[in-house]
Amino acid sequence: MLIGLLLPVGHSFEVTRERRRLILSRVRIAAAALSLMTLAWILIDAWTMRWPYWGIVAAERLVAAAAFALLAFGPRVLVPAGQFTAVGILILIPVVFLIAVRSAVDGFSAIGDSVFISTAYLYAPFLIAVSFSLFPLTALESAILSWPVLALAMVSVSSRPELFASPSATLLRLTLIIVIAALASMSQLQLLIALTEHSVRDRLTGTLTRRAGEQRLLSGFRRAMRRRQPMAVAFVDIDNFKSINDRFGHAAGDDVLRIAARSIGGVLDQHDCLIRWGGEEFVLCLPGVDLAAARRRIEEIGTLGLGEHPDGGQITASVGIAEYCSEGIADPGTLVRTADERMYTAKAAGRNCWVDGSGQSIRFIRAAQASSSILKSSVERSDGDLQLLNAE
Structure with a gap:
């Protein structure tokens, strides 16, 4: 059990199949919600940012929303079948988008005095880290997926250090959130293993039903x-x-x-x-x-x-x-x-x-x-x- 929680090995056929089904289902639901939220946020950008910067960001949002929609509703030939790959793409889309936004508006200098919009963009890595807890992942999978989020946080801290009381403390808090989210993912995986094995095993002999x-x-x-x-x-x-x-x-x-x-x-x-x-x-x-x-x-x-x-x-x-x-x-x-x-x-x-x-x-x-x-x-x-x- 411990090895199966730390590494994606040793899982039974039934656990592997159920975990894949559950993760892909949640990836599609999350991608669909993020696609709609990404499009709706264009109105907030238009209200808080100057032209043409919000127009540039809106174009990038359209691309990100299309990527989310493809992940949510695309045919199987275009959507990755591997659950880890699907989660990785779900996380990489906002990471790439936010890095592109930073480049487009020159380190967010065009945003002006809007602390709300600055905070919303610069603290996005924390929201992405929390999303790990949505999926039954192993410790190794969570560790691999955390690197793009940490890289995004470093970019955010370096671009607007004045918004953070302590850049090092901010990165430490993000690391703690990632660890907590990883523990939540492992807890989900442990429950999934227990429930799946209980449902597929004959109670008398311990063999498969x-x-x-x-x-x-x-x-x-x-x-x-x-x-x-x-x-x-x-x-x-x-x-x-x-x-x-x-x-x-x-x-x-x-x-x-x-x-x-x-x-x-x-x-x-x-x-x-x-x-x-x-x-x-x-x-x-x-x-x-x-x-x-x-x-x-x-x-x-x-x-x-x-x-x-x-x-x-x-x-x-x-x-x-x-x-x-x-x-x-x-x-x-x-x-x-x-x-x-x-x-x-x-x-x-x-x-x-x-x-x-x-x-x-x-x-x-x-x-x-x-x-x-x-x-x-x-x-x-x-x-x-x-x-x-x-x-x-």
Whole structure:
């Protein structure tokens, strides 16, 4: 959590998607409001500044308002898709505009004795700094975005130092405002992470819910098609789960599901995800994993085991595997259905096994059984060697 608040890394797919959606939505709303305010301020410039200076500033305002409007209402091909870039542009537009105004009116000397308009322009960096708190940003993102604001403040202080009791104190206050706004942004991000993770996680097992999992499957499938990479899916069904509920009660069944989900999650890579599809069924999404690697992953899960039944027996599962690239599957829904059908084939073959596109069922060998088999083979070899020595 702390790393995710300091740096834009380590966020889940769902948090990244929701943060992007929220930031872009707020950028559009803020840009629309600023576009209207920038145009309306022309009347105040005309009232407080002499001609032709207010006319020059009005022309610059029209350009800034058009930039804000493009950011708010422009088509997606023109508006940046990255949330950090969009916030950066939203901040750079007023920064560039205010620097251009300063140049146009020769350090605001043409404004005359209007303290109101001078203050409105020269204290604009403080308003821009406060705007950071509108967005769920990391500490690093806020730090990067603060540099243009600090640069604008330095220009403002140097152009009209008489308006500031202490230029250094003014810059210090601005820095403190930036820090407070950054903390507010991080607080928003922390709340966003908590709410998003709570909404997409199954309360019992901690895996993704089916709704969130379908979004993850769709995104992963599109990425795999775009990059021409493999993507495998495994459909896992806990064997004889109904009998566990009937014999030991639903609380024991819940424990079995939690244990199985934790066991499967223990062998997942960073980009894999586990989805509770329904009841005792799980879907394992393996982006960038071909069929051979998917088999190894499932064999590892089967070898390590899924935990123990309440009576001490081993929890087993039937698994179906499908891979879109090698099998030419056209959509994620078909990919999951194919794996589901093969899971039923595994059940029909006696359970505790997995089936892929070959149609053959491969039975799982537990770690204890594998060790026993190795020990038995070692003993048989030792007995054979001893017999050979006696014969010699």
